[in-house]
Amino acid sequence: MSSTPKVAWIGLGIMGSPMSEHLIKAGYDVTGYTLEPEKLERLAAAGGHAAAGVAEAVRDADVIITMVPASPQVEAIAYGPDGILENARAGALLIDMSSITPQTSVDLARNAAEKGIRVLDAPVSGGEAGAVEAVLSIMVGGPGEVFEEARPILEILGRTIVLCGPHGAGQTVKAANQLIVAVNIQACAEAVVFLEKSGVDLEAALEVLNGGLAGSTVLTRKMNNFLKRDFAPGFRIDLHHKDMGIVTDAARNVGAALPVGAVVAQLVASLRAQGDGGLDHSALLRSVERLSGSE
Secondary structure (H helix, E strand, C coil), X not given: CCCCCCEEEXXXXXXXXXXXXXXXXXXXXEEEECCCHHHHHHHHHCCCEECCCHHHHHCCCCEEEECCCCHHHHHHHHCCCXXXXXXXXXXXXXXXXXXXXXXXXXXXXXXXXXXXCEEEECCEECHHHHHHHCCEEEEEECCHHHHHHHHHHHHHHEEEEEEEECCCHHHHHHHHHHHHHHHHHXXXXXXXXXXXXXXXXXXXXXXXHHCCCCCCHHHHHHHHHHHHCCCCCCCEHHHHHHHHHHHHHHHHHHCCCCHHHHHHHHHHHHHHHHHHCCCEHHHHHHHHHHHCCCC
């Protein structure tokens, strides 16, 4: 593979668009495809190339990066006559950065190997801000030598890049990440309501809390969301609902108890059922407010 391989990027959403643009700025030739025409226009304006479909995007690519919402979408773009496996060249490297079930990643790697295509599962954490700032945490599953080959690209997209184990390991670690994030947001939301009902200056309280043991990346990233009640999606409740399903199912399969996680998964599901699925996951605050009788 050359020092600047040709890249196909499938999925140009909230995170995929800025991530693909980082590669363009770094000198990579990027061809992209997504379902939203305006996102293809954005890619072209940044210096990339817009493809008419998955097959066209991946045909001449050395590296294919996918960033789509869930397992069904990964399977839809990977399989079938117009999918990645039927149209990518043998020897290509497929890096799936979607957050999906570990088993989907294992199956994809096995099926891709039959076509001579190498695979890494490489889901990310950091949300929209992490994607824009190129400071994502990237948890990778797959062979070590393939990981090292992919490292130069991954280092453009993130700050913490770790090989976690074989195929599917990246997705397992991402599931644990989503468990921690959801529980952390829920705890922060409960603290916000408690503080406000107690008459405390919320901004001052969150500032001092974030400087001590209660501080966290979640609180740092979501503090303004809480203060301004700004729930524009950086990571939608719909997607976190999907991820909580992944972690609770995976935990059941290995016999791990998630007592707190199970409660938070239900709170996420409840918020989604109330019509807030398109909001940022910091909107868990709305659920606590409703339970507390607040507007």
